Amino acid sequence: MKNLFDALVLGIVEGLTEFLPVSSTGHLILAGDLLEFDHPSRDVFYIAIQTGAMLAVLWEYRARFFRVDLQLWRNLIVAFIPAAVLGLLAGNFIKSYLFKPVPVALAFIIGGVVILLVDRGKRDARVESTRAMTALDALKVGFAQCFALIPGTSRSGATIIGGMLFGLSRKAATEFSFFLAVPTLIAAGAYDSWKNRQLVSVDDAGMWAVGLVVSFVSAFLVIRWLIRYVATHDFRWFAWYRIAFGLVVLATAWTGAVHWSAS
Numbered sequence: 001m002k003n004l005f006d007a008l009v010l011g012i013v014e015g016l017t018e019f020l021p022v023s024s025t026g027h028l029i030l031a032g033d034l035l036e037f038d039h040p041s042r043d044v045f046y047i048a049i050q051t052g053a054m055l056a057v058l059w060e061y062r063a064r065f066f067r068v069d070l071q072l073w074r075n076l077i078v079a080f081i082p083a084a085v086l087g088l089l090a091g092n093f094i095k096s097y098l099f100k101p102v103p104v105a106l107a108f109i110i111g112g113v114v115i116l117l118v119d120r121g122k123r124d125a126r127v128e129s130t131r132a133m134t135a136l137d138a139l140k141v142g143f144a145q146c147f148a149l150i151p152g153t154s155r156s157g158a159t160i161i162g163g164m165l166f167g168l169s170r171k172a173a174t175e176f177s178f179f180l181a182v183p184t185l186i187a188a189g190a191y192d193s194w195k196n197r198q199l200v201s202v203d204d205a206g207m208w209a210v211g212l213v214v215s216f217v218s219a220f221l222v223i224r225w226l227i228r229y230v231a232t233h234d235f236r237w238f239a240w241y242r243i244a245f246g247l248v249v250l251a252t253a254w255t256g257a258v259h260w261s262a263s
Contacts, residue, residue, distance in 0.1 A: 003204075003207045004206065004210055006035050006037045006039075006207075007045065007049075007207040007208070007210040007211040007214075008214055009031065009035060010028060010031060010032065010035070010037065010045075010049060010211060011052065011210060011211035011212070011213070011214030011215040012214055012215075012218050013027050013028060013031045014027075014028060014046075014049040014050060014052070014053055014211075014215045014218075015049075015052065015053055015056070015214065015215040015216065015217065015218025015220075016219075016222055018050070018053040018155075018156070018181065018215075018219055018222075019053070019057075019177070019178060019181065019219060019222050019223055019226060020154075020156060020222060020226065020238060021115060021154050021157030021160055021161065021235055021238050021239075021242075022154055022157065022238055022241060022242055022245075023107070023108065023111070023151070023152050023153060023154035023155075023157065024050075024053075024154075024155070024156075025104075025151045025152070025155075026104040026107065026108060026151050026152035026153075026154070028046060029099060029100070029101060029151060030101055030104065030249065030260075033260055039204075039207075040199060041196070041199040041200065041201060041204050043192055043199065044192075044196050044199050044200055044208075045207060045208060045211060046192075047188075047192050047193055048208040048212045048215075049211040049212060049214075049215040050185050050188070050189060050215070051185065051189055051212060051215075052212035052213065052214070052215030052216040052219065053181070053215050053219035054182055054185040054186065054189075055216050056215075056216050056217075056220040057178050057179070057181055057182055057223065058182060059220065060178075060220060060223050060224070061178065061179065064179075071131070072130070072179065074135060074138075075130075075133055075134075075137070075138035076138070076179055076180060076182070076183050077183070078135050078138040078139050078142060079138040079139065079141050079142035079145065079176075079180050080142060080183045080184060080187070081142060082139070082142040082145065082146050083142060083146045083148065083149060084184075086146050086149060087149055087188070090149065091149070094150065094151070098150060098152075099151050100260075101253065102249070102250065102253055102260065103151070104151050104152035104249070105152065105245075105246040105247075105249035105250050105253070106152070106250070107151065107153050108242045108243070108245055108249070109242065109243050109250075110153075111152065111154055111157055111239075111242055112238075112239040112240065112242030112246070113239070113243065114161065115157065115161055115235050115236070115238065115239035115242070116236060116239045118161050118164060118165055119164065119170075119234045119236065119239070123169075125164075125167060125168060125169035125170075125172070126167030126168075127167055127168045127172055128169045128171075129169070129171075129172050129175075130172050130175050130176050130179065132172075133168070133172070133176065137166060137167070137168065138176075140162070140163075140166040141159050141162055141168075141173075141177075141180065142180075143162070144158050144159055144162020144163065144165075144166075145158055145159050145162070145180065146158075152246075155177075156177050156181075157238075159176065159177040159180055160174050160177045160235070161173075161235070163176060163177070170230045170234070171227070171230055171231060174226060174230050175227070178223060
């Protein structure tokens, strides 16, 4: 029952945070630490709940994904390549040294400050919709996504804020961030699944199913809400949340109020 409860909580965390500029990976690391979630197939479970979030994007934007939209798929391939290459080169180093609560907390704070500096007031956008994006625009967003390899930075935050810096409107940057999650999560999931294939067990199917379904539902609701939100709001509240959350983690680690593992 504990595994199912953990799956429920972590699935909600993944779905709520995957597409917000607050770092799903960082939240999963911290939530997993608090839950003492150290299941043998933990890495495979994380793939399952990320898959649930990715499927929410496919469902919400199925009209564009499942028809021949060559421009969209070209841009996604171009944007995917930089982080894929860097991830293969530096992935082991990042997981060994940065997948820990305190580095994640620092990334939360730094990312929040960056959002406050970039997303200030009304910005003149050169690209108003994802349909107007060129391959060069996509490549620039792809380079911004490289920063998301640092846990706590936020893939969505890096691509949305990076896109806005490079001339995309807030809505276009947010939608393209949703789209880019699909190849990114598929590739990362396939790679990690292959590496951890020995951990796959039918006995864990219930845990995976709970996490995937809950992640899908919560991510779907966030996607619907966020597109409406960015039409009239900036990301400052998310920035302040990141900073406050990071400071709480650092304070609890420093005072010993919470024993963060390997912090």
